Amino acid sequence: MLAGRSFFMFINIFTNFGPLLLYLVGGILMLRMEGGPQVTVGEITAAISILGRIYRPVNELMNVGVDFTRSLALFERIFSTLDMVPSIVDKKGATAPEVIRGEIEYDEVHFAYKEDGPEILQGVSFHVEPGETYALVGSSGAGKSTMISLVPRLYDVLGGAIRIDGKDVRDWPLQELRSHIGFVTQDTFLFNDSIRANLLYAKPEATDEELMDACRRAGIADFIEELKDGLDTVVGNRGVRLSGGEKQRLSLARVILKDPEVILLDEATASLDSVSESHIQEALAPLLKEKTSLVVAHRLSTILDSDRILVLKDGHIVASGKHADLLASSEDYRTFYDTQFKAAESGQDGAPRRRAFRNRDELTEAEVSALAWRRSQGHWQELADFESYY
Numbered sequence: 031m032l033a034g035r036s037f038f039m040f041i042n043i044f045t046n047f048g049p050l051l052l053y054l055v056g057g058i059l060m061l062r063m064e065g066g067p068q069v070t071v072g073e074i075t076a077a078i079s080i081l082g083r084i085y086r087p088v089n090e091l092m093n094v095g096v097d098f099t100r101s102l103a104l105f106e107r108i109f110s111t112l113d114m115v116p117s118i119v120d121k122k123g124a125t126a127p128e129v130i131r132g133e134i135e136y137d138e139v140h141f142a143y144k145e146d147g148p149e150i151l152q153g154v155s156f157h158v159e160p161g162e163t164y165a166l167v168g169s170s171g172a173g174k175s176t177m178i179s180l181v182p183r184l185y186d187v188l189g190g191a192i193r194i195d196g197k198d199v200r201d202w203p204l205q206e207l208r209s210h211i212g213f214v215t216q217d218t219f220l221f222n223d224s225i226r227a228n229l230l231y232a233k234p235e236a237t238d239e240e241l242m243d244a245c246r247r248a249g250i251a252d253f254i255e256e257l258k259d260g261l262d263t264v265v266g267n268r269g270v271r272l273s274g275g276e277k278q279r280l281s282l283a284r285v286i287l288k289d290p291e292v293i294l295l296d297e298a299t300a301s302l303d304s305v306s307e308s309h310i311q312e313a314l315a316p317l318l319k320e321k322t323s324l325v326v327a328h329r330l331s332t333i334l335d336s337d338r339i340l341v342l343k344d345g346h347i348v349a350s351g352k353h354a355d356l357l358a359s360s361e362d363y364r365t366f367y368d369t370q371f372k373a374a375e376s377g378q379d380g381a382p383r384r385r386a387f388r389n390r391d392e393l394t395e396a397e398v399s400a401l402a403w404r405r406s407q408g409h410w411q412e413l414a415d416f417e418s419y420y
Contacts, residue, residue, distance in 0.1 A: 041092060045085050049078050118183050118204065126206040127195045132291040132322035134158040134181065135196070140189030141173075141180060150176050152345040153190070160291075163323040165333045167366055168342035174326040175216070177342070178294045181324070182211045194292065212285035213294045218277040220269035225254060226261040228280060232288040240287060247314075248283035250276060286317060293323045311335070341366070 056074035135158070141151040150173045158164050166174040179185055180192055183199055191198045199207055212232075220228050229241050236244075241261060245251040253276060257263045269277040285293060315335070327333055334353055341349040341356065341363045349360035356363040 041088075045089070048081055048085070052077055052081065118186060120204050121200055124201055124203045126202050127197055129195075130210050130291045131160040131195050132210075133160050133193075133195050134292065134322055134324070135193040136177075136190070137193065138190035139177075139180065139187050139192060141176060141185065141187050143185075145188065149188075150345055151180075151187075154345070154347055155190075156340060156347060156350065158322055158324070160322055161320060162337040163318050163325060163335070165336035165339045166324065166326045166342060167333060167339060167363070169366065172342040173345050174342055175296050178213075178296060178324045178326060181292065181294060182208050182213060210290050211292045211294060212288050212290040213296075214278070214281050214285055215296045218269065218274075218281040220265050220272070220277060220280065222264070222267040224259075224262045224264050225280065228265065229261075229284055229287060232284040236287055241283075244283040244287035245279075247286050248279045250279035250283060253279075282314070286314075289317075291321060293318065293321045295323065295325045295327070297326050339363070 052074065056069050056077070059069045060071075060074075136154050136156050139151050139154040140149055142149045154173075154177065156164070166177060168174055176185075180187055181194070181199065183204060186200065191200075193199065194202070194207070194210075221231070226238075226241065229244065230236060233240070238261065242251055242254075245254055254260055254263070263271075265271050265277075265280075269280070272280070325336060333339055338350060339353060339356055340347050341360055343362055348362050349356055351359070357367060
């Protein structure tokens with residue numbers, strides 16, 4: 031290594047001092063007047079130009095070893111990725127039902143991320159009829175996101191079974207299974223491509239009219255129309271050029287465009303303000319009524335609209351039922367409700383209401399500007415009361 035560094039140092043010194051030596055020697059030869067100048071200015075300039083042309087390929091040849099070593103490292107990583115064997119594969123002879131209705135059944139499901147690790151889900155069982163919406167509530171780490179991730183086989187259960195239309199999801203062809211499921215996660219993933227390409231990922235044959243209709247229902251059409259390139263706007267790696275709310279709206283638009291039989295929403299409106307959330311819920315309501323849905327939510331409005339609420343605690347379903355019944359019968363749900371939703375409920379009639387805040391006329395200019403900025407960034411979705419100011 032020391033020899034290589036010395037060689038590169040010698041070559042760099044020679045490269046930098048070569049033209050200087052030519053100018054020095056050429057100047058001396060020009061000043062020798064005996065018999066006239068030995069060289070002319072044109073000859074010196076030509077020599078310097080030729081020397082520069084020689085140095086470039088020599089330097090490139092010197093860097094071949096570095097480029098080769100770097101390429102080997104890159105190829106090693108690329109081929110190690112390409113050679114990875116998927117842990118979730120199609121079962122031999124897997125087939126899908128001819129008619130998809132969207133019925134979901136969890137039958138004594140056990141799951142752990144490691145076979146010798148702690149179980150995240152322990153004997154979970156419930157049944158969702160086609161067209162029903164089930165809300166999953168519970169504290170962080172209770173297993174809500176894990177539970178819905180098992181439906182499209184992002185992971186396989188360790189015990190029990192998950193069935194769609196009476197058929198174990200492990201007996202479905204993986205591509206066919208996921209083609210009937212729409213999944214909106216907490217962390218929205220967008221490709222470093224245009225808005226159009228990210229939407230077409232859900233339905234490659236969709237027309238521009240269908241794309242804009244889905245965006246309109248997801249509440250992002252106005253934003254797209256204001257962009258210079260419209261649907262052809264590049265969103266950047268993982269949607270870095272978009273806000274959290276805009277990324278989530280695009281993800282919802284993909285699900286609307288796909289129009290699957292089963293919809294999984296993992297806090298799909300977490301990055302939206304209350305006004306945008308209400309608009310999107312209105313748009314999703316007709317879709318959810320026709321589809322089977324599992325929804326992880328911390329918003330009271332989402333939970334109240336569901337057909338049934340499942341309360342998770344330490345990997346178990348500790349209670350299930352409607353909102354009013356659970357308030358009366360489940361201490362876990364009541365505790366969760368008191369910490370998450372109580373501020374949004376009125377005193378006696380049980381209808382959601384806004385908390386008392388000052389009128390907009392009473393706000394200072396700085397406060398109004400701050401609220402407007404927070405709304406544009408989607409940072410105050412928990413302050414549903416502020417929507418009255420706009």
